[in-house]
Amino acid sequence: MKYCDKCKVTVRGDVKCCPLCQRTLSGQAEESMLYPKVRTMYRQYREFFKVLIFSTVVAAVAACAVNLILPWTGHWALFVVIGIAGLWVSMYFAVHQRNSLPKNITYQAIFISVFSVIWDLVTHWHGWSVTFAIPCTFAVAIISMTVLAKLMKIPAGEYLICLFIDIIFGFIPIIFYVVGMLQVKIPSIICISCSIISLAGIIIFQGKEIRLELVRRFHL
Numbered sequence: 001m002k003y004c005d006k007c008k009v010t011v012r013g014d015v016k017c018c019p020l021c022q023r024t025l026s027g028q029a030e031e032s033m034l035y036p037k038v039r040t041m042y043r044q045y046r047e048f049f050k051v052l053i054f055s056t057v058v059a060a061v062a063a064c065a066v067n068l069i070l071p072w073t074g075h076w077a078l079f080v081v082i083g084i085a086g087l088w089v090s091m092y093f094a095v096h097q098r099n100s101l102p103k104n105i106t107y108q109a110i111f112i113s114v115f116s117v118i119w120d121l122v123t124h125w126h127g128w129s130v131t132f133a134i135p136c137t138f139a140v141a142i143i144s145m146t147v148l149a150k151l152m153k154i155p156a157g158e159y160l161i162c163l164f165i166d167i168i169f170g171f172i173p174i175i176f177y178v179v180g181m182l183q184v185k186i187p188s189i190i191c192i193s194c195s196i197i198s199l200a201g202i203i204i205f206q207g208k209e210i211r212l213e214l215v216r217r218f219h220l
Helices: 046-069 076-096 101-122 128-152 156-179 186-218
Strands: 002-004 009-011
Touching: 046 076, 076 101, 101 128, 101 156, 128 156, 128 186, 156 186
Parallel strands: none
Antiparallel strands: 002 009
16 A cells, blocks of 8 residues: 555555645555446447447448549438438437436437438428328337336336326327328327327326325325
């Protein structure tokens, strides 16, 4: 351990100055660390992320190079770059919200929906984002969240989040349907039906747990 001649104390760790008087410490630092290294997601899968980063860089550069060589084919390389950026944003949400299933699925669904609308706008708006992409994404999110929540036996607090998300995801296609933005109504009808069925299932089979959670949180 390191030692402070003035304060007459030993100091653990690899520090240079005494925390009391700020004088330079004497002696050798400990070889063992005070705190263990925390294995982050990147440290655990470092090689995988390196390969993925390199692959996406190669794909983006190759697409831009080919697009520059063949300029008459349009600006399709821009969509490749945007798609790669979307992949990384989606992965970011997946990694940072991996401990909360409803939040993870929600962020992924919202990102895909916003990304679809932006893409539709950039390509001179054909309406496929609100007709197909958003309803299908929300329907898959509702089904996935309901099934996985049941299989993983998540706590009642998480079920409250699922309930709230089901309401929102089912309400948005209703707005599209009422306003008349839909070219094809089938995907939105399926999404609304999935939302109603999921809400009914959560309330019927997890109603008691949700009631207790509401009482606990809001002192009802």
